[in-house]
Amino acid sequence: MEPRTRETIEGIVQAVCDGDDVAIRTLLAALAAVADTASLLYLRERLYAPR
Numbered sequence: 001m002e003p004r005t006r007e008t009i010e011g012i013v014q015a016v017c018d019g020d021d022v023a024i025r026t027l028l029a030a031l032a033a034v035a036d037t038a039s040l041l042y043l044r045e046r047l048y049a050p051r
Contacts, residue, residue, distance in 0.1 A: 005039050013046045
């Protein structure tokens with residue numbers, strides 16, 4: 001996975017934790033342009049990981 005993709009995913013996770021809807025939408029749009037199956041599975045894993 002590209003480092004930029006991983007950074008975008010981590011940004012999404014942080015935005016979800018913060019409840020920042022605008023950032024979530026912006027970051028998801030950026031991820032959609034480059035995401036593959038592995039990226040989406042990683043996003044799912046990070047969102048469901050205990051904090």
